[in-house]
Amino acid sequence: MNDIFATLESEVRSYSRTWPTTFDRAVGSYLYDLDGTGYLDFFAGAGALNYGHNNPALKEKLLDYIARDGVVHGLDQATKAKAEFLESFNSNVLQPRGLNYKVQFPGPTGTNSVESALKLARKITGRESIINFTNAFHGMTLGSLSVTGNSMKRGGAGIPLVHATPMPYDDYFDGRVPDFLYFERMLEDSGSGLNEPAAVIVETLQGEGGINSSRPEWLRGLYDLCQKHGILMIVDDVQMGCGRTGPFFSFEEAGIQPDIVCLSKSIGGYGMPLAVTLIKPEHDVWEPGEHNGTFRGNNPAFVTASEAFRLYWSDDQLEKSTIAKGERVGQVLEEIAAEHGGAIAKGRGLARGLGFEDTNVAGKVSKAAFDRKLLMETSGPSSEVLKIMPPLTISNEELEKGLAIVRDSVKSVLA
Numbered sequence: 421m422n423d424i425f426a427t428l429e430s431e432v433r434s435y436s437r438t439w440p441t442t443f444d445r446a447v448g449s450y451l452y453d454l455d456g457t458g459y460l461d462f463f464a465g466a467g468a469l470n471y472g473h474n475n476p477a478l479k480e481k482l483l484d485y486i487a488r489d490g491v492v493h494g495l496d497q498a499t500k501a502k503a504e505f506l507e508s509f510n511s512n513v514l515q516p517r518g519l520n521y522k523v524q525f526p527g528p529t530g531t532n533s534v535e536s537a538l539k540l541a542r543k544i545t546g547r548e549s550i551i552n553f554t555n556a557f558h559g560m561t562l563g564s565l566s567v568t569g570n571s572m573k574r575g576g577a578g579i580p581l582v583h584a585t586p587m588p589y590d591d592y593f594d595g596r597v598p599d600f601l602y603f604e605r606m607l608e609d610s611g612s613g614l615n616e617p618a619a620v621i622v623e624t625l626q627g628e629g630g631i632n633s634s635r636p637e638w639l640r641g642l643y644d645l646c647q648k649h650g651i652l653m654i655v656d657d658v659q660m661g662c663g664r665t666g667p668f669f670s671f672e673e674a675g676i677q678p679d680i681v682c683l684s685k686s687i688g689g690y691g692m693p694l695a696v697t698l699i700k701p702e703h704d705v706w707e708p709g710e711h712n713g714t715f716r717g718n719n720p721a722f723v724t725a726s727e728a729f730r731l732y733w734s735d736d737q738l739e740k741s742t743i744a745k746g747e748r749v750g751q752v753l754e755e756i757a758a759e760h761g762g763a764i765a766k767g768r769g770l771a772r773g774l775g776f777e778d779t780n781v782a783g784k785v786s787k788a789a790f791d792r793k794l795l796m797e798t799s800g801p802s803s804e805v806l807k808i809m810p811p812l813t814i815s816n817e818e819l820e821k822g823l824a825i826v827r828d829s830v831k832s833v834l835a
């Protein structure tokens with residue numbers, strides 16, 4: 421069966437290269453291939469499976485919904501499933517955090533949420549330029565690609581970048597230049613062409629960029645700078661939201677309320693496409709029809725999402741266990757880094773990484789881990805960071821098993 425991929429699927433594929441097998445089933449923290457071999461998942465659909473594969477409680481809701489002929493394709497019609505999604509999101513996620521946002525359904529995936537955020541920011545402010553950050557990742561459509569800081573992703577396609585300007589992410593200058601000095605100077609310099617940006621778009625922790633975690637005080641400083649200069653702040657929480665770093669929103673620790681928030685990946689709960697753009701009520705200046713999309717209303721995903729909010733966010737159990745599990749992962753990664761030179765433990769919550777000075781190491785470790793039945797990807801501009809993102813619902817036993825494989829795989833490569 422593997423031959424069909426080589427024959428018919430575009431060369432653009434990536435994961436089928438690192439994981440040369442054909443998967444058929446998936447339960448909890450495991451994927452199973454055609455032979456029934458189980459692989460422990462330290463990847464979780466790049467953050468789309470925070471509650472694990474085929475989560476039984478969500479599956480039950482989904483099967484019930486299909487069995488009673490619930491609306492499947494809903495455009496942006498009013499449906500019961502959408503009403504329940506909004507109600508559950510508001511009562512379990514927004515209200516307890518004192519957050520007040522209008523919810524837009526911009527299209528099925530993360531990049532759709534980013535596109536609507538960029539478009540809306542430009543509409544609100546009447547300005548064009550967007551500030552992004554070094555090593556950022558925001559998606560593969562032309563607008564989101566323009567604010568993505570990895571030129572390889574442009575595929576030589578010559579994306580117009582005139583209105584997107586990268587600024588240094590937290591720690592870019594290793595503390596040698598005060599935070600935001602460069603950005604502030606550009607804002608004050610009317611000749612820079614940067615003095616009136618519409619918005620900044622930022623990830624609080626860069627997942628694809630190499631598990632680069634910004635400090636809450638840096639984020640807070642960025643927020644204050646935006647407030648001072650009338651710049652809108654867009655937080656792209658597509659990968660780090662829905663509890664990946666512990667709290668539901670990855671910006672909670674910084675105590676800020678961004679103007680626009682992008683969510684996707686785990687928002688649907690079950691691994692089905694769903695995206696939302698959260699907009700401060702005073703910024704909801706959209707007119708009907710200004711941002712359409714056929715797959716805006718994924719009703720089965722609304723059903724699983726509503727249940728996921730109720731199950732996992734009506735109390736702080738998941739947040740606490742994610743932080744505890746994340747600390748355990750961090751501890752083991754520190755130990756591994758101390759055992760081998762040229763490695764550094766990175767990240768927070770259950771978005772962790774092991775960065776290697778030698779850019780060939782992470783890829784080799786990922787392959788060694790695959791041979792040991794553990795799925796892990798790499799990230800960073802040179803794929804130099806081993807990325808560790810299990811489902812948040814992983815058991816402690818499974819976590820320990822996976823960490824032992826990480827340790828063993830690193831050793832096998834660096835010995």
Ligand code: PMP
Nearest residue numbers: 529530531557558559656658659
């Ligand atoms: N923003 C961030 C931070 C992401 O990590 C991703 C996906 N890796 C996207 C946007 C794009 O999401 P999608 O692939 O669903 O379009």
